[in-house]
Amino acid sequence: MNFNMSGKQFEGKFEFLEHTADVYVRAYGVSMCEAYENAALAMFETITKTGKVVAHEEEIVTVEAEDIYALLYSWLEALLVNSETKGMLYSKFQITDWVETADSFKITARVWGEKFQPKKHLQKVAVKAVTYHRMVVMHEKEGNVVLEFILDI
């Protein structure tokens, strides 16, 4: 039985860092959009094995925030809330629109997934909340983006 959460399949997308109490994620992208998409994938990989979640139903998610940290927080929180209230798991994310001004950010995304089925989907651990703790939004050389954040579980 192998429950390794950060195997080769997610290389270049995200990894789980060491943290005593909670889930510490580092997500990568060649653009901010891609890093946000991979951050969402990492959150659902925490909850389940996303490889088993068929991109069956599509939803549109829109979030707004005052800065890019709050935007990351709100993006993940919106997906978490949708997941809990609709009983959905998501495995595919595409940010279609990114609008920013000096003091506001707005993104629109298409997300895909299916209803949670206990017999089909592995239950890992429920995420209670997204946090600002140790949150990092960083451009690396060659324009790559790195995001880091902690999920309260």
Next chain:
Amino acid sequence: MTFLGEDEGRLAPEHVPLEKVNDYIWKIPKYKADMHVSGMIFANQALLEKMQTDRTLWQCANVAQLPGIYKHAITLPDGHEGYGFPIGGVAATDHTEGVISPGGVGYDINCGVRLLASNLTEQDIRSHLPVLAETIFRNVPSGLGSRRKDLTISNSDLDRLTVEGVNFLVERGLGWKEDAVHCEEQGCMMNANPDMVSNTAKHRGLTQIGTLGSGNHFLEIQKVDKIFNSKTAKTFGVTHEGQIMIMIHCGSRGYGHQVCSDYLRVMEHAIKKYHITVPDRELACAPGTSLEAHNYYQAMACAVNYAFVNRQAIMHWVRQSFQQVLKQDPEKLGLKLVYDVAHNIAKIENHEIDGTTKKVWVHRKGATRAFPPGHQDVPADYRSEGQPVLIPGSMGTSSWVLVGNQKAMDLTFGSTAHGAGRLLSRSAAKRKYWGGEIKTKLEKSGIVVRAASPLVLAEEADQAYKNVDTVVDVSDKVGIATKVARLVPLSVIKG
């Protein structure tokens, strides 16, 4: 995008100076101009060294910077790195001059513990244990998305139960009349106002009422392993070694998480509005007299009551499970509620500070209230002894019943530790163990295990936690809450 490249989250915390007061108390002096008070750490050498490996002490020094904070920012023996506040901490701020911070309560508002007694012994249930565990596992929803089909509540029911607390269920036949009396706040925190709770929080709460959740939440059938204070134990209904007890550990589910999250955002605006400087975004707060503080407190009270109701529903199904398996009335089995305590909460309390009584906001984040004998908030039938303090261990290890003491009023705003505190990260625990192995190990030692997720079993392996006995020893030695009885698990049920 000026914020890019700001990698605050990666900054290594500075060295935090410490002064030894005695073997169990350490002081963080006011080494920064922004600290209004010093920090006070309750730990032995080993626990302290563990705290020094993460940001616990640094976070304690940050909490000491909250406006209006009194005496000390307190870190208890189980303290570890949290968000903004360390987990295992207490901060009291002036009711009018000080601030209230949702981060000082945490995401799982009123995550807490409830303990039931019984008049059964281990011999009475040993042969029934597997069936009993299976029945409870079936009756009490745990894990992702599970719920009882027979507990459907409307939006207006949800609002009522968050105002009325435990009695909402008792009036509907899910519990006994006397249950509420043996809960902190008598199972109903005043000032709850559902109008202050977002629809998102209510939406999350609607489907999750009466569910255990996952992670470190659990339900255990335990036996009394050792009694340390027989007079107090007897008053609490803990009468003999070998007696069967049931412990329920869970919180306010998505409802409370969302209330915290929503108000964290409100407080982020509040700190700008009221020109408050805090060293960490998760310490966002509002002045005690502001509308933002008032609204948060009313919303938090709803989440507190949601959690009381959640544990009440689960307890009711535990009583039913015992009845189904043992074919006897729960009353005859003596399945009485010993006590229900909150571990994540903010309260308005009166405390003596420099010789005068002050009204304060007490933030307990991963801390248990530990009121002394004679305190009016201790249930009348326990008042001669003090308030029961319930400290769960990690999976498969001991849990504890302690009793509050005057020392806690003097040192920790009437508080003590709340649990073991993690030692290994979840990923490290999973690399080291896997669920099946943990299950086998527990079962070899005679513990019956039922879990919705084998992964959680590995993550929650007892070796991944600090030793709860050491944490309790420090509380006992300092005298903030002293030992009454040690409980050990016979069966573990996890989400």
